[in-house]
Amino acid sequence: MLEADRNTFDLKTFGAVYLAGIGGIGMSAIARYCRAMGMTVEGYDLTKTPLTQELESEGIKIIYQDDPTLISPEIKNTKTLVVRTPAVPDDLDILTFWNSIQAKVIRRSQMIGTIAAGHKLIAISGTHGKTTTTALTAHILNQQPQGVNAFIGGIAANYGTNLLLSEKSRLLVAEADEFDRAFLQFYPDIALISSIDSDHLDIYYSYQNILNAFEQFVGQIKENGKLIFKHSLKFAIPSHIESYTYDVGNSKASFYAKNIQPLNGCYNFDLITPHGEIKGLKTGVPGYHNLENSIAASALTLLAGIDTNSLEIGLKTFRGVKRRFEVLCSGKETYIDDYAHHPQEIESCINSARIIHPNKKITIIFQPHLYSRTQDLFSDFVAALSKADKTYLLPIYPAREKPIPGVTSQKLASKIPNSELLEPEKLTELIRTQHFEVLITMGAGNIGNFAETIQKIINARV
Secondary structure, eight states: OOGGGOOOOOGGGOSEEEEETTTSHHHHHHHHHHHHTTOEEEEEOSSOOHHHHHHHHTTOEEEOSSOGGGSOHHHHTSOEEEEEOTTSOTTOHHHHHHHHTTOEEEEHHHHHHHHHTTSEEEEEEOSSSHHHHHHHHHHHHTTSTTOOEEEEEEEETTTTEEEEOOTTOOEEEEEOOOGGGGGGGOOOSEEEEOOOOSOOHHHHOSHHHHHHHHHHHHHTSOTTOEEEEETTOOOOOOTTSEEEEEOSSOTTSSBEEEEEEEETTEEEEEEEETTEEEEEEEOSSOOHHHHHHHHHHHHHHHHTTOOHHHHHHHHHHOOOBTTSSEEEEOSSSEEEEEOOOSHHHHHHHHHHHHHHSTTSOEEEEEOOBOHHHHHHTHHHHHHHHTTSSEEEEOOOBOTTOOOOTTOOHHHHHTTSTTEEEOOGGGHHHHHHHOOOSEEEEEOSSSGGGGHHHHHHHHHHHO
């Protein structure tokens, strides 16, 4: 696909934007961006959440019923752009209304691609690791006086938001999501690929198709642009770009760490780069996987021209992303909440916890996300979850899917040692009646809604 084939448009020709599925993490960032640009913003979502309540407190009207009559007359009588998420059904009455009056209706990915077209784009992709790396990259670049613009696929703890804006900077850091081939709307100046694993097989059907999509994404990097990727990855690299690799301690990579020293779950290290060594760097968040993310973000920001002082400050002051290895309790009982929903992410999370707490029992409460993912990666889930000392499995969170016969959490539990089913209504009772050396809640569904309650219960007794 040539850059000239971009499916973009002039956002300034619209006075308002309506977002169907506004409560999604990517959609909410678009809502905030459009409001900051002076547009009228409204939206619909199925349920009220802390994030939608934040948007409402910022002056954005949201409805929670699929009823077009609840849309404001003001926005109906304005030239309105409609942005939808793939999570909302095609037969949503609100979408039917906008289509009936011939409003321009686009997907979230096209909107992000249009916004990105006016910036120098740093796009961060990969089947896992991209949200934390995006937030960290943005935070490092934000140490510069001109700041940075960023769309983050989670709530960055340093800022309490998923959107950073700066009128002084042309740089835009954006998470490039492979779901629904959304990242193919991007034409980056600099891109990163953290991982390419089997996922979203309900869309891609095979690993080869996933790999093909990533290769197409790489082909869309601008002439003389830059690509950095995990050293172990293998894929075609076009001749029109510069390419670099990164790894934790692999000296064959372009960027890697040496003299790695753990410190309270975080790490001190020296960074080897193609242009020399940077000594005395420190990660601000715990976890071995976050050391890898830190090397990736360091490579990206150095290629973007960051100075070493800003890099050092950005790394050590980074406070992570909500629900990404988020340590909510520590001490006699440690409680971590994590978004992990793919076997590789689960294994990485457990391994990081095991390194920090080598002699403690690790208990997991996991909510599988999607029937199709559970079916497609069943044996991988069994292997990953078996690394915990004790596993509780909530029912599968369906999201956009209907049940698949025979695909259940009970079937998973039957293959995992020391595991059992847990009904959501019994979760808080479990937390109240048992003590945990290390407890991790995991999943991309609504399991995160329990985190505050779990945190309060554990803090109250320790």
